[in-house]
Amino acid sequence: MSDTIDLIFEKYERAQDQLIPILQEVQRQYGYVSPEAVKKISRYLKITENQIYGVSSFYAQFRFSAPGRHSIRVCLGTACHVRGGATLLEMLERELDIKCGDTTSDKRFDLDRVACLGCCALSPVVQIDKDIYSRMTVTKLAELLKSYE
Amino acid sequence: MTKEKTVSITIDNKKLHVKPGLTILQAAKANNIYIPSLCAFEHLPSYGACRLCIVEVDGIRGFPTSCTTPVEDGMVIRTETQELRNLRQEVLKLLLSEHPASCLFCSDKEECINFQGTIRKVGNTTGCRYCPNDHRCEIQTIVEKIGLTETSYPVYYRNFPVEKYDPFYDRDYNLCILCGRCIRVCNDIRLNGTLSFKQRGQKTTIGPAFDRTHLEAGCEFCGACVNVCPTGALSVKTGKWYGKQDKEGETTCNFCSIGCKLILQTKNESIVDSLPDYDSPLDKGLICVKGRFSITEYVHSPWRYSTPMEMTPVGYNNITWEKALDIAAEKIKGVKPDEVLMLISTQLLNEDIYCTQKFMRKIIGSEHIIPTPLIYLNNDFATYWNLCTESQPLEVIENTQFIFTVGFDSTYGYSPIGIRIKKAAKAGAYLVTLNDKETNLDLLASASFQVEKKAWYDVIEILIARDGKEKKHTEAQKILKEGAIDLNRLKKSLSKTKDKLIVLGQDILNHPERTRLLDRFEKTITKGGWKIIVANPYTNLKGTLMLGGFPYIMPGDILKTQTGEKVKTIKTQIVNFDLNKKRKLIYIIGDAPDLMIPDCDFLIYQNALPASFKKMPDLILPSNLFPETDGTIINMEDRILMVKKVIEPYMESKPDWWIISAIGERLKKGKFQFKDMQSIHGEIKKLIKGFPKIKDRLEFSRINAAGSKKTARFTPVPEAKRAIYRGIALSEVVSGMKVIERSLNE
Incomplete structure (x- = not known):
């Protein structure tokens, strides 16, 4: 997972306003936003995990558990x-x-x-x-x- | 003097001249005009969420919120019209539609308050009390001011379970009005980012990510969110249900060498809350968990000594002060100078130290007065002291472009330093962190080294020596590569910047290569180019040496301004006390570990709480803690800070200076006639000019410990791992600190 998420980061500038596009891409590729992904994004964008969760839980488009079959x-x-x-x-x-x-x-x-x-x-x-x-x-x-x- | 620029505005037909740039709300407040508001907080940026501070302004359509509208020249503002009143009442009603309101609108309200204090044989709740913040609540004030007497909407109770699983404060989000103050203070002032709005609409709650506990989510338990909460949603565990405090007093925190200002609130002579002062220039109100939450439990600990005690063959006996002092005097009478050992904590007040050293020197004639860090740090003490004398004032951090933290973590202490570093990093300073674990500064760091302790020296060498030496340190090279650190950028930033700062954390004290590292830093600082801030845990280290609480250093001798000596030489033999030699008498003020206490005939222990050493003291003298006594300390910035008495001492406990002086007076009449602080200050003034009213930073001489360093033995320092006050770890006394310590060790 960590390799692919680094690939996602490469596409986006290291700026805080890129948070939502990155989250969307993560959601697209993995089907959900996992705690590990949030941690990675936090390190990359220098925003705390709690703040990222706050932003992403506002939008219905993000889910936080792996989808079922x-x-x-x-x-x-x-x-x-x-x-x-x-x-x-x-x-x-x-x-x-x-x-x-x-x-x-x-x-x-x-x-x-x-x-x-x-x-x-x-x-x-x-x-x-x-x-x-x-x-x-x-x-x-x-x-x-x-x-x- | 040039006249300050002002804008003239009219509020409620009153012509006013105010500073430009203020919001209408601030301008009104400065002129004692009341506008109700719930989400605005003095030290936070404008937000405009609660909509209660709406006003009418000529020329502006609708009702702008006064907390977000800046004043303009010629503005005509009305804060009280019938229309505004109606609107505010409606807004407040909507706000309260999700807030339990039995304490606000109840026909039996008055009677309820009168009967809540009924004395019963068993605990009994009269009236409804589901808000721990009753009578301290901003909503209660606002409802009264706005004149709301009933609400037409049914109250929707959200039915969240009360969160009690974290240390220090409880959370009942059923009472929350989502004003966002706690989130903003956590993010904007503390730069911590633990709290955030979660979900949206009706489901909105506040908390950390993924249902984590606050402890897991990186909460520093600074309590800033609890201070600003206008409701009872957030409440301090030890201060709940007390109602309104009856007194408050200012003092200086004694838990570390920063010396933050604290506002202690008391009720019935008990401390119920400890608040920061956001206007204090030293700490800016950025107090840590120790000052915010540990005082109540420490000071009111059930383990505190209430009376002097004497050991008898059948255990300890409570005795009177008269008897205790007589026993002490009798035992001390006639002992030879080298048969005594006085071990003192560096967290005593200046006045206590002065009296103690006078007692040792004038009565016993001994120089064996030893602050415990001297034994722990041994030969490194001089180096550490020298670095401490070079320590810069905290405001330097904000103006520095390159910050290098070594073994520093400000999660549960040293927040005024940590937050300033975070601020500097956010503003663009290059921040490098070095530790063997993740720290709270890593997220904002440009480069963070989480490496084993044995590799620290190499990393430090590369950073400080700047160039050329990299080839030798292959280990560090590897770390640099693995850490994906942009070495070129780092080097460029290093060579470019003139203001470079090392922040030395307490972890360095437990580093096995302590001697080598401290020497390296001393060399660097002497050479110039780097500045240093030492976050040292020894609250009054500077005062201890200044007032002579150190062998062969007399009061005032360490002051550069007084003696003109840049360096003071002490002999290493002095430092290397023989800890195996049997003594006749050992006197401990504070606490000391077993290894420092040689065999002795008589052991006097003077402290507030039971000691950690195994030896049983023959005489126990109960002393006061800092909120119970007046005095002064000298902080890491070399400033004299006032410690003030806020509550009456516990039971029969006494200030340290009083105890020592009373024994001294029994041995040599007329020598220790101290009645209060003024009389002690009068004597100190003769030795140290201007004490204690010196406003400038003091200047201290360095110490040169002559003699070989090879004999130095390494003793781990407990202060490096846990917060300690007068020798006793806070986690031994304060339940929440124990929870935090356990989580750190996991």
Whole structure:
């Protein structure tokens, strides 16, 4: 990891305003911003790890745990919310025993929320990897999870 | 004198002339006009987050925040209109929609306060008290000033668990209003960067990265965030639930040789908080964990001696001062000069040292008065002293372009030096750090060497000798390469800069090659080109020597201005005391390790807390600690600083000078008639002109220790590893310091 992250640094000037572009590149290449990456960036840009975390946790685009084999996105846009999206998210959090934004310990799933997937007519909507599942219910979702390994 | 430029403004129909560059809020405050504000803090840059300080200004649309708007000539400002009042009330209501408000709006508020102090047989909570900062809270003041009596929004309780797992202070973010003061003070003033806003919107909290504890995240526990918190979100563990303090007093911290100014707050004669003074020119309010958080627990330790004690065959007996002094006098009477050994800490006050040396010289006629560092450092003492006399005032750091720190770390001490170095590095100075572990300065350093102690000399040689010698030091060359350090830039910066500064940390005292390194530095400093600052842990080292707490150096003899001597020669034999020779009497003020205490017939131990040595003292005399007594110290900048009494002494403990003088008076009547500080100062004045009101920096002679250096033995110095006061490690007494020490050793 340390070699590739050095390659990322080579592309960016050693200036504090390069923090977000570097974080974005790290997120793109590794899928998440790890504590080790934050440490490296901290040394490179001379900003403390705490400050870097503060900046990156502000933006929804950065995640701090490695993604699972499958990613579940629950839509909580207005339409999905009205038709029970929050209940789906709650059920998933309970079932997978993780919080929104985290990854299960067996790395099978990671769970996140999105604001709108653009298919409000099919609400409530859940996206697993690249597939969109419409008109979800708690029972349908539980069945569906079994088909992902 | 040229007249200072001013701008004229009008606030609430009052014509005012103020300095240009001020914000409206500052200008109003300077003229005693109250504008409510929560996020502004005197020593922090403007922020404009709380929106309470809004004002009306003619010609400016809307309601600008006074803390971010600079004054301009001819400005007409109104701070109190009905519209502003309504707006402020609304803003405050929104602010309080996430802040528990039972202490603010409650129909039973008055009665609640009256009955909270009810005396019961068991601990009982009357009324609701879920804020440890009750009666010290800025929100309470603001609500009163703005005249809010009720809130129309339901209070949303965020239900965060209270964080109690870190030492020294607790955090209850349910009370936090996200004003950001703690973050700004951590980042902008302390240059530490432990705190940051995390997440956003409703989920916003404050803390370090990745759910780390503050200890893991590099918090220095300086407590600056706790001072500035306007709510009860951050609270000192030892000062919680006390309510408003009833007294406060200023004094000088005695935990290291910087001597920061402290404002000690007390309630019922107990110290409840210790605050910095941001206007103090010496330390700029940048106190460290020792001064900020260790005093309460140290001074009010349950292990403190309350009365004099005498050893009897069945254990220690409490005795009266009369009896204790009689026993001491009787034992001392008639002993020969070389049968006595007086071991003193270098953290005593000048007046104590003066009385002690007078006692040794005039009553016993002995020169065996030995400050403990002399035994630890042995032959290196003279070199270390010489470097200390060359130590520059701290403001030099900010004007230096090249800083080289050796064995220095300011995480848990020496913050006024450390933060100045960080500031200089941020402003572009070239900073090189050398240590065997990661230090808090490494992040901002241009080059940081984390190398084993045995390679230090080579690194120092390359940096100081500048050129030519690199080939010889292949080990160091390797380190330079591995560390990916741009050697050319380093060299260029070295040869280019005239102001170069070495900051010598306390770690050097425990370096196995101490003698060689200290000699190297002394040679460099004498040659010129480099300046030095020695961060030394011996609070009153300078005062100890100046007032004669050293063999064969009389009070005032070490002052260059007084004797005209640049170098004072002492013989090495003096330094190499025979520590195996049996003595009749040993008198210890402070603490000493076992290896320094030879066999003796009678051992007197004078200190506030139990000793670390195994030998059982025959007589224990309880002494005061620095917040309980008046006096002076001389700090590393060679300035005389006042130590002032803030609380009454614990139980029957007495100042060191009082104890020594009382014994002296019993042995030779009329010689020690000291009643108070003034009488001691009167006597010292005869030997040292102007004492203690010397405003300038003092000048000290160097010491030349004649004799061979080959016999020097290496003794590790405890002060290099842990913070020590009067011989007792803070971590032995202060629970939080113990937690920190454990984390350092892991």
